[in-house]
Amino acid sequence: MIYSKFLSVGAYAPENIVTNEDLSKIMDTSDEWISTRTGIKERRISKNEDCSDLAYKAGKNALEKSGLKAEDIDLIIVATVSPDMFFPSVSCIVQDKLGAENATCFDLNAACSGFVYGCIVASSMIKTGEYKNALVIGSEVLSKLLDWEDRSTAVLFGDGAGAAIITKSETEGIIAGATSSNGSKGGSLSCGALDVKSPFTEEDNIKHKKLIMNGREVFKFATGAMVDNINKLLEKTNISLDEVKYIVPHQANVRIIDYVARKINEPIEKFYMNLDRYGNTSSATIPLVLNEMDEKGLLQKGDKIILVGFGAGLTSGALILNW
Ligand code: UT7
Secondary structure, three states: OOEEEEEEEEEEOOOOEEEHHHHHHHOOOOHHHHHHHHOOOEEEOOOOOOHHHHHHHHHHHHHHHHOOOHHHOOEEEEEOOOOOOOOOOHHHHHHHHHOOOOOEEEEEOOHHHHHHHHHHHHHHHHHOOOOOEEEEEEEEEHHHOOOOOOHHHHOOEOEEEEEEEEEEEOOOOEEEEEEEEOHHHHHHEEEOOOOOOOOOOOOOOOOOOOEEEOHHHHHHHHHHHHHHHHHHHHHHHOOOHHHEEEEEEOOOOHHHHHHHHHHOOOOHHHEOOOHHHHOEOHHHHHHHHHHHHHHOOOOOOOOEEEEEEEEOOOEEEEEEEEO
16 A cells, blocks of 8 residues: 655745835735734735746755655655746746756645645555655745735735655555546636636636625635535545644635634634734645744654645635545
8 A cells, every 4th residue: 555645844025024014014904904804914925036936945945854856756746826937837946946857747736725736646656666755845926916006815814834854654644635626616716817708707708817805705606515525534534623733724814714603513722823923824824833843843753634625716625645
């Protein structure tokens, strides 16, 4: 039996900190509104760095901690919705910067669920026996896709990257995943790319090359999908929530996480959060949290952890693992 497990995690966030106070000077908002409605106090905003720069730094950090060499990596998956270019992929750019010449590279677009999807794909590829060491990265510069005139979205997001090395193992690390997607709700969180006919409206051309969102609709989807995926995982694996030490949720809004905690009857302390300092960094969120928990020494070998995300698509996914 071939298993897969997390070997190391890493992260990188731009130095530039933008607080709620800073935002209230450039738009009609306040620290009070942002903090109470979302839990966010500040976020990092990239100045001169692109998605691949952040991805490379997070990937390098995870690689250094793993004890592997760049040549040992045979798979690189970058989950992102804010790539430098349509092509080449961010993962190919990262491969070149790292010197990971033996890696097969591709990007994956599942928005904020992207890191969880990436880990599930990497784990499945390792379990075929064809791959040994995968670098999975979530990296975003959403600040470049935001409409800074739209206070209802601009205050929510931030930039950052997180990474994990997933490796072939003789003991069970990644236990199971659960995913789902709902394309019929795609219009509730979108960002145009080319001047094409919108699949969501009667518009002839998508002129909005900026992120637009129906926050309430996404909120509703998020709470339902997170609870469903956690329950699916527990059913599938016969593991009870009592055995799970931490739930690492996508960090979009503390109210979403509160709702999920109440719905599954778990104390909020079981959900680790850092959205007060980073905001919503989409695919980077979950690995940024994991890295912080790892650096704080919160994760012990064998601990059962659930990762659970949701995002544009709409997509959602969860993963249960032994650390
Ligand atoms: O990773 C996935 C991405 N997205 C999400 O997960 C988002 C999920 N949704 C949410 O987190 C919440 O729906 C939001 C935080 C986006 C919005 O919270 P809400 O409680 O649903 O607020 P709302 O959109 O209903 O807006 C309430 C009021 C409105 O004013 P009126 O119409 O009541 O006068 C907004 O215009 O708050 C106003 N508002 C703001 N006021 C100050 C909206 N944005 C702001 C702002 N500052 N930044």
